[in-house]
Amino acid sequence: MSINYSTYTMPRHKLLHTHYQLFAFALISIAPLISSETNRPPVFTQVLNNIVLEENAAVGTVVAQLQGYDPEGSNVTFGAIGSEHFEVDPITGVIKLIKPLDREEKDSLLFYVTIRDRVNPDGESEQDNIVQVPITIIVLDENDNPPEFQNTPYETDVNEDAAIGTTIFNQILVTDRDTIGESLDLKCLPQEQSPEACNKFRLEPLSREPTVLKAAVVLNDTLNYNQRMIYHFQIEATDGVHKSQTNFEVRVKDVQDKPPVFQGSLSAVIDEDSPIGTLVLKVQARDGDTGEPRKIVYDLLTNPMDYFLLDEKSGELRTAKPLDREALPDSTGLITLTVRARELVNGTASSDALTSTTAQATITIRDVNDSPPTFNKKEYEVSLQENTAPGTPLALDMNVTDHDVGINSKFSLRLDDVSGVFEVEPKYVNGFSQVNIRVGNGTLDYENPNQRKFIVLVIAEETDTKPKLSSTATITITVLDANDNKPMFEHESYSASISEAAAPGQYVTTITAKDVDSGQYGDAGIRYSLSGTGAELFHVNEQTGVITLADCQATVAVGADGRAGRQRRQLHTQTDATDYASLLSLLNMDNYSQMPSTATTSTEEVDNEQPNAALFNALDINTEPTVEYKVVTQSEARSSINDVISETAATAPTAVVPTHLPTMLENSATATVRPTTPTSQAEIVRRAEVPRTCLDYETETTYFLSYKATDDGGQGQTSVVPLRISVTDANDSPPVCESP
Known part of the structure; x- marks a missing residue:
């Protein structure tokens, strides 16, 4: 007897259509009609229904295993109908997940599993019996979705005079598709273009549900349209795991309570030699209140040196007289003007804080080459000793300045010095420098009359301009004498003679030296002295060099x-x-x-x-x-x-x-x-002791002495020459009887 298997099956489109509707069925079993002459269909011995599976279950996860048998003992195979997420192993009956689940798309899945016997052992045929059973998979939620902002973009306008605590926006709506996770929360994130925004505004929740949050933006600080017209910040929503952000823009609306606002540049550059009436810049201002702006008039509150004129209606700033950059206290050539803009209230210029404002205008006077380098004095005088070492700077307080700038202030320094004794430092200057005059390689010698006074000309001349402006200064240098020469004797040695009978005070000789230095360092400061054995027998006048016999009182035993x-x-x-x-x-x-x-x-x-x-x-x-x-x-x-x-x-x-x-x-x-x-x-x-005379020819016939000349009053340089004094015999001894 044959079986019509179509009576046990359901069309695919109906299965697919009804798997959403069979969720409430615990177990659906369809058994074929059996006659005594038919081959009985296979039977499921274990089919699980309403299987719970987590949303984040990995592909390949084993969901369940089908079991069944054929009453005739034929082999059975398993299968699945109507599911793209699961597959059934035909031999083992194992059900596996083959596609990721998404509870937010479907929170349950319905499909059919089948069991089939084989009538023909050679393979599948139309005679095979097929039994199908529905299975429902319930998907458990996971916190795998970030919060979502609704009704975006968020933006609003607010008056600058709005009171603190004012709700400026109440349409913030955040939802979360996940049913699990922490409660939704909001946070303000400042942006680079307005970093203070989160201090100006705060977020306040209006209502809170597990998956829905409503909130408002509240003014937290005063606003000023002139300080900032637009604020940008981000609102961040979080469910404890995931975060999402959206932008929020607040536009500040002006209120008619602001003074005029200057526009455009308030700085300019003008040449120093510009003619009178030259346009320097045009001052522009507008009413700070944009609702109904008033007309503006201008004037100058400060005008250093009265160099400029300002037209009150047009705002044109022009030169009023010749400019002199070097006369300015600021070496950079910068002039700062205070400009005032006032609103006309009922045709009259108003000066209160809400209708007038001031600003600083900076005018740079560009240099022209009209100033030569100039020394701080025209003439200098200095003295130095003749033995001054090379490289020593003169004691001068000299400096030189070129009040021009840039290449107009570059100049060189040189000396007009016929002697070639002195050098100048530095050689090149930019704007200003101290000047040093040093002794060069030359040797200063006071004893040379031509080197006792020098007149040197210092020349400062511009290097990169046409024409090259210059100036000079005169230095008078007086050379002072130094004790650099010792006394010089005319001869290398001297000799004199005196009788042994000479009385004390008897003149012996005069020896003098010459010293080319001046004053105490020269002849006037020379002092003479004797030394050596027998020097005490003679007296030398230390200033004149006259040598006489000493008034000796020597005695002998x-x-x-x-x-x-x-x-x-x-x-x-x-x-x-x-x-x-x-x-x-x-x-x-x-x-x-x-x-x-x-x-x-x-x-x-x-x-x-x-x-x-x-x-x-x-x-x-x-x-x-x-x-x-x-x-x-x-x-x-x-x-x-x-x-x-x-x-x-x-x-x-x-x-x-x-x-x-x-x-x-x-x-x-x-x-x-x-x-x-x-x-x-x-x-x-x-x-x-017995008194005796000073000289005794019979005792000493010659005295060899050292004669010394010392300058600087006996404290300076010294020269020594040998002096020989011979004693001549006198007839002063009686005859002597000799022993036979």
């Missing part, structure tokens, strides 16, 4: 050789015989002899001219054996007081010297004999 000046004297000896006896003999001979012991006083004459004479010989007769004392060294003719001039020694080594020796007296004690040690040693010590 009586020596062991009898030299005590060039005179014959009586010498007395005394023997103290209390402890022992000794005899002192002063002999004019080279040998000595023993004298008998006695306690006597004897007198002998001593000749100073006999060299190497034995001074005394003493015999002590109170000792056993007898001890003899004799001279063993010669005294020096010029010994100082208390110098040892001779010593004695005993001939007998075993002799004992008395604890003290007798005193020898020459009138008032000339010499002393005293023991030096407990042994047989004794000394003869000088006790007195």
